[in-house]
Amino acid sequence: MMKRILEVLNKHSQVLKRLFFAFLLVTVAYDFFAKRHGTHFFGDLIMGFWSVFGILGCLGMIVVCKGLSHVWLEKEEDYYDK
Amino acid sequence: MHPATWFLMGAFFLPVFKRMGLMKVVLMAVPLIAFIQIQWLPQSFGQVSYLGFDLVFGRVDPLTRVFLHVFTLMALIGCIYGLHVKETGQHIAAFLYVAGSLGVTLCGDYLTLFIFWELMAVASTFLIWYRKKKRSVQAGYRYLLVHVAGGLILLAGIFLRYKNVHDLSFIRIAAQGASTADYLIMIGFMLNAAVPPIHAWLPDAYPEATVTGAVFMCAFTTKTAVYVLARAFPGFEALAILGAVMTLYGVGYAVVENDARRILAYHIVSQVGYMVCGVGIGTAMSVNGACAHAYAHIIYKALLFMGAGAVLEMTGKSKLNELGGLYKRMPWAMIFTVIGGISISGFPLTSGFISKSMIIAAAGESHRTILMLMMTLASVGTFLSVGIKLPYFIWFGKDSGVPAKEAPWNMNLGMAVAAFMCFFMGVYPEYLYKMLPFPVSYHPYTAYHLSETLQLMGFTGLGFYIMVKKLTPAPKMNLDLDWFYRKGAGVFMWIASRPVDAVNNWANQVYRTVGFRMTLAIARALSWFDWEGIDWVIDGSARGVVKGGDKLRTLMTGKIQQYIGGAVAITFIVLILVLLV
Numbered sequence: 001m002m003k004r005i006l007e008v009l010n011k012h013s014q015v016l017k018r019l020f021f022a023f024l025l026v027t028v029a030y031d032f033f034a035k036r037h038g039t040h041f042f043g044d045l046i047m048g049f050w051s052v053f054g055i056l057g058c059l060g061m062i063v064v065c066k067g068l069s070h071v072w073l074e075k076e077e078d079y080y081d082k
Numbered sequence: 083m084h085p086a087t088w089f090l091m092g093a094f095f096l097p098v099f100k101r102m103g104l105m106k107v108v109l110m111a112v113p114l115i116a117f118i119q120i121q122w123l124p125q126s127f128g129q130v131s132y133l134g135f136d137l138v139f140g141r142v143d144p145l146t147r148v149f150l151h152v153f154t155l156m157a158l159i160g161c162i163y164g165l166h167v168k169e170t171g172q173h174i175a176a177f178l179y180v181a182g183s184l185g186v187t188l189c190g191d192y193l194t195l196f197i198f199w200e201l202m203a204v205a206s207t208f209l210i211w212y213r214k215k216k217r218s219v220q221a222g223y224r225y226l227l228v229h230v231a232g233g234l235i236l237l238a239g240i241f242l243r244y245k246n247v248h249d250l251s252f253i254r255i256a257a258q259g260a261s262t263a264d265y266l267i268m269i270g271f272m273l274n275a276a277v278p279p280i281h282a283w284l285p286d287a288y289p290e291a292t293v294t295g296a297v298f299m300c301a302f303t304t305k306t307a308v309y310v311l312a313r314a315f316p317g318f319e320a321l322a323i324l325g326a327v328m329t330l331y332g333v334g335y336a337v338v339e340n341d342a343r344r345i346l347a348y349h350i351v352s353q354v355g356y357m358v359c360g361v362g363i364g365t366a367m368s369v370n371g372a373c374a375h376a377y378a379h380i381i382y383k384a385l386l387f388m389g390a391g392a393v394l395e396m397t398g399k400s401k402l403n404e405l406g407g408l409y410k411r412m413p414w415a416m417i418f419t420v421i422g423g424i425s426i427s428g429f430p431l432t433s434g435f436i437s438k439s440m441i442i443a444a445a446g447e448s449h450r451t452i453l454m455l456m457m458t459l460a461s462v463g464t465f466l467s468v469g470i471k472l473p474y475f476i477w478f479g480k481d482s483g484v485p486a487k488e489a490p491w492n493m494n495l496g497m498a499v500a501a502f503m504c505f506f507m508g509v510y511p512e513y514l515y516k517m518l519p520f521p522v523s524y525h526p527y528t529a530y531h532l533s534e535t536l537q538l539m540g541f542t543g544l545g546f547y548i549m550v551k552k553l554t555p556a557p558k559m560n561l562d563l564d565w566f567y568r569k570g571a572g573v574f575m576w577i578a579s580r581p582v583d584a585v586n587n588w589a590n591q592v593y594r595t596v597g598f599r600m601t602l603a604i605a606r607a608l609s610w611f612d613w614e615g616i617d618w619v620i621d622g623s624a625r626g627v628v629k630g631g632d633k634l635r636t637l638m639t640g641k642i643q644q645y646i647g648g649a650v651a652i653t654f655i656v657l658i659l660v661l662l663v
Binding site for chain 2: 002003006007020023024027028030031033034035036037038040041043044048050051052053054055057058059061062064065066068069072073074075076077079080
């Protein structure tokens with residue numbers, strides 16, 4: 001049963017993609033209405049701050065970590081066996 | 083009675099129960115009895131005077147209770163998951179390990195703490211060795227050596243502290259006026275909490291452990307360390323800063339690693355960072371958050387290790403570049419692992435949402451904005467690495483064509499229980515909040531918190547969608563700080579081998595001519611006793627150990643395993659005598 005549900009979802013991946021982008025828009029829109037309380041710093045007062053934080057944080061982390069890995073840390077799997 | 087006694091007795095008599103065909107009954111009964119029994123523990127018990135020291139085996143307060151609760155629950159889940167394992171030794175090691183962790187949680191003085199601390203280190207080493215691969219044996223040795231070194235630092239701190247204050251009771255140490263002794267104890271604890279730069283043992287060893295062993299290991303060592311830090315060192319600035327650094331350090335490696343269980347292991351470093359930071363901030367809310375997060379984390383991290391373990395068990399693979407498209411063949415394991423993934427990322431209605439946010443909010447309320455932002459960034463990385471990347475490349479992505487079946491029923495049941503707990507705590511946070519050591523005034527389900535979480539998760543998802551090509555796993559490994567002792571040991575061996583070898587050869591000559599004959603005679607007598615006297619009691623397991631031992635023996639030259647075995651046996655008998663009284 002589980003397999004069939006997943007296959008149906010897989011077939012309609014375009015619909016899922018559109019739903020995902022709609023969801024992103026809704027979250028940003030929702031932020032304009034969410035009531036602030038106990039604000040801790042300036043970011044709490046900017047609408048959509050966490051969206052920007054999320055996308056920049058995610059991209060930044062991939063670039064920095066993958067970059068460090070490629071130029072420095074990455075070795076063959078049997079590095080220590082040699 | 084001390085709850086650890088159940089596990090010690092269970093471990094001791096397991097070979098006998100196996101002969102009677104009752105092993106599975108014992109595996110279920112022991113953690114279940116302990117889980118029920120901890121509700122009725124008295125405030126203090128088991129005070130013993132020994133050599134002029136007052137040993138306290140049982141000290142129960144709210145901080146102890148929340149950890150006992152999750153440790154025994156986790157033992158139950160782990161035993162369900164490992165029910166199909168026929169090898170008695172693995173279960174014995176797991177029981178001893180749990181017993182050590184319960185002993186540390188309950189003890190009221192540093193000497194008792196140290197005994198159980200070492201029991202944990204030794205027992206968990208066997209959970210790595212039982213994988214019986216060359217890599218596991220080597221990783222197990224490194225694990226043991228690092229923990230022995232950490233234990234010695236802890237012991238040095240305990241001795242110095244005793245010299246300073248003439249008191250061994252295990253209580254809160256004030257941040258002002260903490261001495262070198264206290265910092266040595268803290269370093270000993272920090273090693274078990276895998277705080278960088280002394281964290282590399284964790285991602286080195288856990289991926290090499292047995293499938294069920296890793297499930298136990300991910301729960302107990304680091305979280306026991308969080309407990310002892312919360313007990314002795316709340317409010318230490320070093321912990322707050324190192325904790326926040328940890329969250330990012332661990333998650334950074336989780337983004338780039340390839341082995342599923344190594345990703346999860348690095349992710350423990352990240353998650354324990356939240357708890358260490360919470361302890362370091364030291365307010366009632368942040369310590370509450372650390373305890374809540376420890377509780378929630380044990381369950382969902384074990385769930386993730388169970389999912390990755392089920393894949394490893396059924397396919398023999400754990401590297402992401404060799405997996406993919408498994409949703410058709412292992413749909414249940416997929417569902418459970420995804421539940422673990424969204425819980426760890428802190429989705430609304432899951433346990434991460436109500437526990438992690440508590441620490442982040444506590445950092446905000448103490449005006450530690452930088453710590454707060456570091457932890458929020460780490461939770462973006464969490465969702466990226468464990469929430470999306472891991473499930474995507476195991477269950478979706480390109481179909482690898484790896485043949486697989488659903489895992490055995492008991493593995494799925496263990497995962498189902500853990501998955502249920504993730505949702506249960508998310509929907510009904512009072513269950514967790516009323517166990518916490520301080521009164522809770524925090525409400526996770528507010529409009530703004532929901533908005534913040536949904537934006538962070540949604541846009542992290544978008545980031546993954548954009549960069550998915552860049553994240554395609556490749557069969558590589560990444561250097562970490564264990565490089566220093568893994569490569570350094572080689573240099574040391576090269577220098578030492580020449581002079582030491584010469585002396586050794588000379589000593590060998592002497593030994594051969596004088597001691598050889600005598601040793602042979604004694605050995606013959608002992609082996610007669612061993613085979614004739616002991617084996618009829620527990621012959622199956624003894625032969626099993628011999629077989630396992632043979633494999634180990636080919637890989638090492640010393641006789642360390644016998645010494646360790648002897649030491650554990652003695653500790654074990656002493657403990658049973660003490661605890662049963």
